[in-house]
Amino acid sequence: MARIYERRRSPSSELMGSEFVSFDAEKGELTCRYTPPPSFASPRGAVQGGLIAGFLDEVMGGALLAVTEARFGEAEQRLPLNLDMNLTFLRMVPMETITAKGRVVKVGKRVAFLEGELFDSDGNLLARATSSAIPTPVPGADE
């Protein structure tokens, strides 16, 4: 069975066409690809700025899942309950498949610090995010 961070684990990840690419345990870095649905388009013909945060949240969340599993085992997997998110928009995010990288900067019992980046197919940095979050058990994991 694929690991949880390798799957589309929610309606939101379905919506964004989430695809697992790789996980680097040493760097604590998860790489995914996303394809923006047509419904994310703004009148500028690119992804609406706010919705760009959807991809970044998704990849940062996946990174925390992957890192906590790698370090503490499957039973201690954690998902972030985001307290805040800070986004920088460097370039327009096109309506085509983009690559996202999520990293765990630090994870403790009570707080996790995450960061994420989005790149186009030429490797240009499009947007970045940082987030502070509370690590919580994966919902439904006990069932």
Place this chain on the structure above:
Amino acid sequence: MSITEHALGAAHADLMGVEFDGFDKEREEITLRFHAPESFVTPRGSVQGGLVAGFLDEVMGWAHVWATDRAEAPLNLDISMSLLKPVLAGPLIGKGRVVRRGRKVIFLEGELFDEAGKLLARATSTAIPTPRPVSK
């Protein structure tokens, strides 16, 4: 002004179920209603945190559009957001304000409430004013 006119056929506005509620010219504050779709929900049962920024961007952007009599729209440079409470799928109310409007830079803020008026999330944004892109 009709709802369709407001949404301007922008796909993302339909996705978030945007409806115009009111604009206070003096405060340069817009009120919009949303309907958060089920497709935004995570395994926690609430809207994915990142996607909450979609609603906040929308209210902040339209505050600027209305404040300039629909001549300009913001190109966001950054958004900072605090997530106070889980946002559930269903109806939401958003308020967006122009904090400062200059020729080169504008400062915006937005808040998202549930129907009972409880504050769920807030954001600030720095943006560049641009001529408004017209989809149709």
